[in-house]
Each structure stands twice: as C-alpha cells, then as structure tokens.
Amino acid sequence: MHPFRYAEPESVAEACRFLKRQGTSAMPIAGGTDLLSEIKDGVAKPESVLNLKRLPSLAHIREQDGALRIGGMTTLSQLQVYPVLRRNFRIIEEALSTLATPQIRAVGTVAGNLCQRPRCLYYRHPLFLCAKKGGTTCFALDGDSRYHAILQNDLCPMVHPSDLAPAFIALEAQVLLAGPEEKRLLPLEEFFLLPGQNLSRETVLKPGEILVEVRVPKPKAGTRGTYLKFRERGAGDFALVSAACSGRVLRGTVAELRLVLGGVAPIPFRARQAEEMLMGQRPKKEFFAAAAQAVLAAATPLSGNRYKIEAARTLMVRAMQAVLK
Amino acid sequence: MREEVAEAALDLIQVEYEILPAFFDPMQAMKPDAFSIHPGGNIAGGKPIVLERGSVEEGFAQAERTFEGTYTTQVHCAAGMEPRVALAQWDGDFLTVWKSSRGIHMLDRPALARGLGIPAQQVRVICPAMGGGFGSKDETRMGTLTALLARKCGKPVRMEYTRQEEFVAGRTRHPSITHLKVGIGRNGEITAIHARTIMSKGAYMSSGSAVIRRCGQGALYLYQTPNAKFEGTLVYTNVPPAGSYRALGAPQGQFALEVHMDKIAEALGLNPLEFRRRHHVKPEGQPGRRLTPPGELVSDQPVEGGIPFSSNRLSECVRLGSRAMGWQRRWRPPNSSPGPKKRGLGMALGLYRGGLAQKAGAEVEARLDGSVEIRVGTIDVGEGAFTTLLQIGAEALEIEPARVTILGGDTATTPEAPVTSGSSTTFSMGTAVQQAAATLKERILDRVCAQLGADRENVKWNKGAIQMNRPTKKTVAWKQALALLSPEERRVRLAIQPGSTEFVINSFAAHFAEVEVDTETGKVAVVKYVAAHDSGRIVNPAAAQNQVEGGVMQMLGYALTEELLVDPKTGIPLNGNFLEHKVPVIVDLPPLKTIFVNAPDPAGPFGAKALGEPPSIPVAPAISNAIYNAIGIRFQDLPITPGKILDQLPLKGRG
C-alpha cells in the first residue's frame, strides 16, 4: 500500500483544524474498510490519514429528547445490538442486518458508512481515469452499466452504496457536522450532493468538516418501517436496489409516508412523488403501484440496467405494503 | 515491507507500447480479414477440431423433426482462496522451486528446465499445502520468473499474485457459444446430434485443446445415437486468457446439451425425466463399431461406438435422484404456480471421463519400526486426495491406516506422477498405490513363508501379522515379518498405465433442482437440490460428499451470479475481486442432498471412479431447466442474473 503519515487527534476540534490545514492531502479514517481499498487501488492517494476512531466523544449511542443520537464513530455492530433499535427503529435494524458482513460491521462506523465513496466498476478501477477522478470521460455511460443508476444519471451514473442512508432518511434523521469554526445540523437528505452539484465529492462536507453525530427522531406512535434490499448474493453484496419506507396510517388513510431508494441514483433517492400521491389516500395496492410507476417515469436507464426499473417498482410496492396497513 | 519496494519499482519502469487492434468477441476475431493476434490467423490450429461417429448428414436425413438452438456461457474464474505463489532458490546449479501446482513432475519440472536451460535433474519442485486448485494453477510461469530473478540476485525470490492478478492473469473458464442441432426420428429416437462450439481463448493456448475436446463429450456420448458430431473452434482474442478449470469444457458443452434436450422433451410431449430415461446412454455404450484396435487402451473420452462402459449407473442416478426430489409427485407443467413467486423443477444429466491419465507411479515402503510410507508424485490440491490414496494403500496392505503415512508434492522424494487433472487421481494414482501395496504384501508373505517353510495356502494375513496353521501354529508379528526383508525388499516402486482395453471408463451424474423465481425482482432462490452420482465405489464418503456439495455450490455461482466482466470498449476486466465476481457465500447454500450409487467399477482401484469434476457439470442446466419450469422462459445464456430474467419477463408496471 502507498505509504502515508498517520495522525491521531486528541479532540474533534483538533481533527477539524488539521484537516482544514492539510486540505485534500489528508483524509480522515475510521474503520478503514472503504478508504484502504481506495488507497490500495490507487483511487485515493492521501499524504496523511487522520484516525477519528479513537475519539471517545464520537462513539456514543444515547436517547435524548426522544431522539436517538449516534456518534459518528459508533461501529455498525455496536449500533446493531443497541437494545432500543428493534423496538423503535426497525428500519435501521433491518438495514444493518443486510449491510456488508459481520467483520465489516465490527470495524465500520456510522459516519464511515454515510461518507463511503460510490460504487462504480470504473471509478474503483485503477486503469480508468474517469471524469469523477479528474478525467474527461464517463466510461460507465456506454460501458457495462448493470450496477449503475437509473435516475439522475446523466453526468455520472454512480450509485450511492449506503444501506443506512436510505433508512436514516426515511426516519428524517439529521446529521451534525463539526468544522474548525462551527457546528451545523442539517437533514441527512441534504447532506448528499448530486454529480451535477459537485462531480468529485458526494457530500456537503467542507474542508475541515467531519460528521460527528446522527440524530434520529423517535417515530410517532403507530409508525411502521421496513428496509428491503435486493441483491444477487446473500451477503457481502451491495444493493442492486433497496427501499426504506416509514409510514403511518391514521383512520384508514395514509397520514405519513417517507420512501427512499438505494442503488438507483447517485444519492439516496427520496421518492417524493410517491409520498405525495399517497398522502390522505387509502392504502391500496393499486395506489402503491401507480405511485411507484410515477416515480419511475423519470427513469433514464442505460443499456445494461433497465431491469432496475422493475426491481425498484417491486421494492417500493412491497415496502409500502409492509408499512401501510 | 520489501514487497512494496517491488511495487513502487513497477511505477518507475517506462514501457513504450505499440497499441494493436484488439478483439474481445471471438466472432469478430475469427473473420478472415481480422488482424492476426498470432501468425496464422486467429483460429487456433487454423481449423476446428472435428469428432464424428456415424454421419450426422444421414442422421438428419432420417429425422422427422430437427431442433436447433444456440447457447452461450460467460468468463468464469476458479478463484481458489490461496493466490498463486512461487518461491525459488538456487544452490549452485541446482534449483528448488516451491509453488502452488497441479503437476510438479509432468508440468513444472520440465517447463522450468526448458525455461532456464538446465537439465531436469537439477530442478526440484515442491508443492506445499494447496489452497484450492479446481483445475486451475497449472502454469509454471511464476516459478520460472522467480528462478530467473533468484539467479540474477543470488538470493531466494518470492512472488505472490494479488487477488486482482488471480482473476485477470490466472486462467479462466473459456466463454463459449454452442450451436446444437438434434434430429428426432419417427419413433422418437435420436437420429443425430451435431454440436458446434466456438470458444474465446484469450491470446494464449494454455490447455485449450483439452478444453475444447472435453466440451464435445456430452454431445458425442451422453445420449444414445448412431450419429454424433462435434466441431470445436478455439479463437484467439484479447480477453484474459482462458485455461483449465474444473471439468474443462464439459460444463459449457453439457449446459447447451441439457437445456436443448429439455426443450426437445417438451416439444415431444414428454416429461424431461422420461425423455432422459429413454435416451441417455446405457451400460452397453454407443451404437457403432469399435475402431480402437483390440488390445489397445480405450479412450475414456471416445467418439466411436461399440464399446461398453466398465460401469454405468446413470439409470440409478436418475431413479434415486428423482425419487429424492419427489419428481413424479411434484413436477408440474411450466409456469403453473400462481402468484409472483413461482416454483419449478429442473434436471440435467452429466457424464465425464472416469479418470485415466498418463503413466502413474507410486512407492510404498515399510520400515522396521512398523510404519509404512506411501510416496506419490501428485499433490493434494485440497480435495483430500492423499487421504483417499492412503486409504487405498492401507486397504491393499490390509493394515491399520494409522500405521500409514503419505508423502507427496516433492519431485525429489517421489516417483514420476501425472498431473492432477481430469479427476484422475483416485483412479490412476489409486491403482498405482494399490498395486504397489499389494506387491509389498505379497513379498512379505513370500518371504515369511520361505523363512518358515510354510505354504502360502496355510498362512493368513491378519492386519500385517502372519498366522501359520501348518506345519505348526505360529504367528509372525508385523515388525518381525518386516525384519526378514532387506531394505530394498521393503520398498516397492512401480509405475502403471491406467486404463482398460475393453471398456470405456466414465463417471455419471443426475442432478435435480427446485427453484423459486421472484417474477417481480428476477431473483432466483434455489430451494432444494439433489445430486446423484455414479463414481463407482466411494473411498471416503465424508470427503466425497464434501466434493459434491462443493462442486454444486461452486457451479450455482456459475449458473446464477459469477462472471468476469470485460469492458466492451477497452477489453479491461472490470471486476477481478470477490465482491463483484460474486462467488456464493454460506447464506446462499440451499438444502442439498448428495446420493452415491456406490457400486464398484470393475476397472478402478477397489471399484472407484472419478469424482472431483463431475459434480460441476449438470448444475447450470439443471438450474436453467428449473427456471423454465417455474416461469416458462428459457435461459440459454449464463449466468442467469435477475437482470436477464426481468428483461425477459413482461413488464408489469407498463400494463
């Protein structure tokens, strides 16, 4: 592996200052499972890496003001065994159980999962200098596109690989970002950037900023949630398509619904159109199908991924059926 | 870490390339005006190999109906868990190479000698424990390179492939395109089978000629017909080089054949099981006239008819396997289950050469301390060959296996032995070990009788101890007996030519799969799998089961998820890793039942026949046929991914 220097900050503030000062030559590391692959494959070439994992202030899970507060450096396996998860945050539990493998969950962190770089056969390949890596061409657009995006895919059809992100967004999670000067709290949904907004980065993190906490509000009574993941292999496989759904039926009509797709777009894709169509409606399968159809009307599949339209439709309908009863 | 110095040095090497036209599709490469990758054009050998029994033209002339179809398979990687490694050390002019290998005597030693310009006697090759072979790892190149470097540096040199290199520069299973034409006569008999296969080679021959030949074996021999023809074309291309991988070309050829036969059965209104029962090859072999001169060894992959099998229990494989699957009771016509998740049953047969090889040597030595060492020049690639050979040796000597050890994988201490290929080890090496051990036993008996003045009829061998009844009652203990022999007498080294002059020796299998296809996601779940095998007598049931279960699972990956993706524009392999070349994991394991007919074959050692590769042959067609039975759509292109299934299904959402 390409050598680098290694630093361990004493505090979040110190970490932020260091990252700001070093600019792009420094990269934060947590569990390392994604970053080290990138370094080994020559996709990332940091001069120094900054270990955030030993900052005790970032590895907490607690409930506060009805919300679950998860430190960015909480490992996925710690979160998975958190007692309240099964009762109130079933979507998260389901997402975690399908995520990567036990060994990765043991070291991988919540922040690392949300900040992991995209999956794309070309982006990850040392021999392709694609547009996202500073080249001029996107090789996926007319290459092998079976795993790529069907929505918002005009510039770069990478898919956002996170299982947790759709689950968190369906629960209206917020993220707390700490920078050298200030902290800011924003909805996780606004954390991600489309390639059109910034081709080389996927998040709004500014130089020196790190994701320190995820806050998940406790769902209202009667809310149900599910995370469905469609993949080719039973474990250790990213989603071809996934669907996170949270919703509530009140007096026979849909009172609340959030539907978020993974594996179909460069960011976790919020199916707002479907949500809006169903609000106030009776929860019936025909309506679900119509809503899913409306969302997918915008799909612009590439030569190899048309199948994802049907798979996404199925997952949306099944997720809504499971949740809206 | 000095390995990273070598890695950094690679970046500093300046190479100027003249970029040449490249082919990733064999159909393009074989066009007459295509740029030649090697002198002489891109069709290896200039023309296809042609193997024919009878005349398919006559057969088709007699046919009432003919059926044609085209089948394709992907680039598939063996991907043993242990990446290839070689380590070379010189001691003066004497070279020792340690490496992952499948043939230390017949492959590596001569290749190293040639590559380095030294006599083979100065080369020692050692293969320590092997982390999975699967027919792969039969190249010497890394050994030669490390030896060259070691000679230049005067120090031992080691090289290990990265996982990426394993996928890209190891050897892959040849992708294939097979066109099949089958003629059916008035009474439903098969009048002719004609198979034409084109395989993309990459730029190197490797073991291609054996692979293409093996591809035709199913078409030529699995179904009873007087007229069969196979034409196999190897085409040079610029994709990662293909070579040996478990069962060579047989999985490709028999995927095409067994899906095609399923289609014919349906067209004839026959249950797939019934069609196969009627037409699969029977113990008497193929019709026709023996062409092999009398007294000559019969090929275990023959083309000609008129030669019976040494044993053929395919009917029993079908009977036992179908019963375990509940086929008669549970089979329904295609696409008959309601709801979005549809179940279906499928089956496929397989036949494979039974395990002949080149001359096989073995040495058995009994020591004065009572231990016995078997020395074999083969390796245990992880399948358990040494355990099996030890059992055969102990059985032939009729002594406790705990007294026996086995030594192998080292050219310096073992007699010449064939390559671990073609599932030949149990058969060939087993026969050599059996005969060497039996010879030793006879020798001990002779010597003890001579010493005691006893007749051979009056002594009994009891786990090495020799009991004499007449003239006096006496027992000579094992160690005492051994002490009567000279060191040379206690050692038997022999070489045999395995095979039969009377019979075709083949192994057989019938596989049955039940799948559930989610027609809304295209996901296929295998819900039950039955593999019934005729591999003669089973030497070690646990290890044999493990081989079959492993072979089935490995090829479920071939059927459903595994493919080395090659970028269509640049030819660069895209997914040389375990994440995207999706080999099965433990949660993908279906309920899996293994059945052995376990009937001894008259030719094999203690009745054993080949086992390692046969389980990998019928899996993909059984799955494709089961998917057809579930949803009524044929998949003739591997792997059968959710994407391909959804692309074929009518889109729901579009009304």
Added chain:
Amino acid sequence: MTRSLAVVGKSLTRLGALEKVTGRSQYTGDLTLPGMLHAKILRSPHPHARIVSIDTCAAQALPGVAAVVTPRDVAPDTRLQPDRA
C-alpha cells in the same frame, strides 16, 4: 475381490485437518527463506500491444531493488511457459 473392505468406504479423518484448523498448515505463501526477496510483475494496461522499448533504469536505481528482468533476459527461442502460440 470378495473380501469385505476395512478402510475403503470409511470416512477416515482428512489428513492435514489438524494442521489446517490450527493454522499450522504451511502453504507456499507461508514459507520464508533467509535473504528472501520479493518480485512483482508489471502488466500491460492494453489488451493488445507490442513492446517497443522498456527502460528499467529508474526502477533499478530505486533503493532496495536488486534486479529487474525483461524479455531480454530470456533466450529468444525460450518460453517461460509451454503455452503454445
């Protein structure tokens, strides 16, 4: 062969199983020799190309590099691998 078999047909414990479950089994990659050096192969990024020239000077000069071999180190009619064509 009429006698019944005592060893063939029994699930004798796999040889080497103990070494494998304890991590003692030695694969080629687990071996080390005194003074052992490490080698790597430079691979062409092109699916089909002819080498016009190779310059190994900079690599040779890198501290820690003992040797670089190129096709020039092999006699012209010699193959590293009997891979016909």
Added chain:
Amino acid sequence: MKIKKRWKVFFLINGKRRSLTIEPHWTLLEVLRDQLGLTGTKKGCDRAECGSCTVLLEREPVYSCQVLAVQARGQRITTIEGLTRNGKLHPVQQSFIDHDGVQCGFCTPGFVLTASAFLDRTRRPTPDQVKQALSGNICRCNAYVKIIESVLSASKRGKRIRD
C-alpha cells in the same frame, strides 16, 4: 497531535504482549504475518472481501487485511495460533476436524475464529444464525454444508466443556 512515519506500539496477541515498530500504512495482517510470523492468518484478497485473514480484535472478528495495525495498537488480538490453549484444541477446531468442515483449509482459520467468537455470544444457535454469522467468510471449496454441521456440533460440544 502525533504525526509520525514510524510508530512504536504493542499488541496483546494471543495473551502475550508484543512490542514492535511499525509504519502507519502496514495492515494488521502484514504485521501478523510478516513481522510476527503468525502465518495461520491468510491473505486471500487484501480487500476485506473473503475472510481468510479474519482475526479477533477485542473478541470480535475483523478482516485484518483492512485494519491499519497502528489503529489496533494496544488491543487484544486472537489469531488462529492462539485458539489452542495448552495444547488443547478449541471445541470448534475439534468439530471442524470431526465433521470434515475443511477442504483445502486456506479459509479454515478465518472460519474457525469467526465461529468461535460467534459461539461465545450465542449458546444454542439455529442453522440460520450460523449462516448469518459466517456470511463474511468465503470458502471456495464451498464446504459450507460441513462447516455448518461443524459449528452446530461445536455449539453442543462447547457447552459440555464449559459445564
């Protein structure tokens, strides 16, 4: 804040304290195999995809190929060499031998360690729980049937031993 090219560190490996100087880009796998000679831990992919390099870090299975050694400093590490205590095999090891949960054996140390950590947490697992727990380890011989049998049997055997 320390920013260094070389780190003097220690690990608690198989119950013993081992001190050494490492470079930050060395993985735990490289340190175990190349610096400490613990070759029971295998390199199968070097990308956290296959599980051959699994070791226990603070009793949890991790892919040592994708953990920086410097990040793991000071922590308790168990490798396959440390699973055998006083010459006595761990019940999982014995079970893999008895049930032929081994073919080529290259993935075996990883499977055995993952299974042992799992059985420490789960007393009477179902077959499905076993599969989930081992889903991060690939066996290309696909000895999965026998591996599951081995782990289920060890769960019973292990209890007897603990009792």
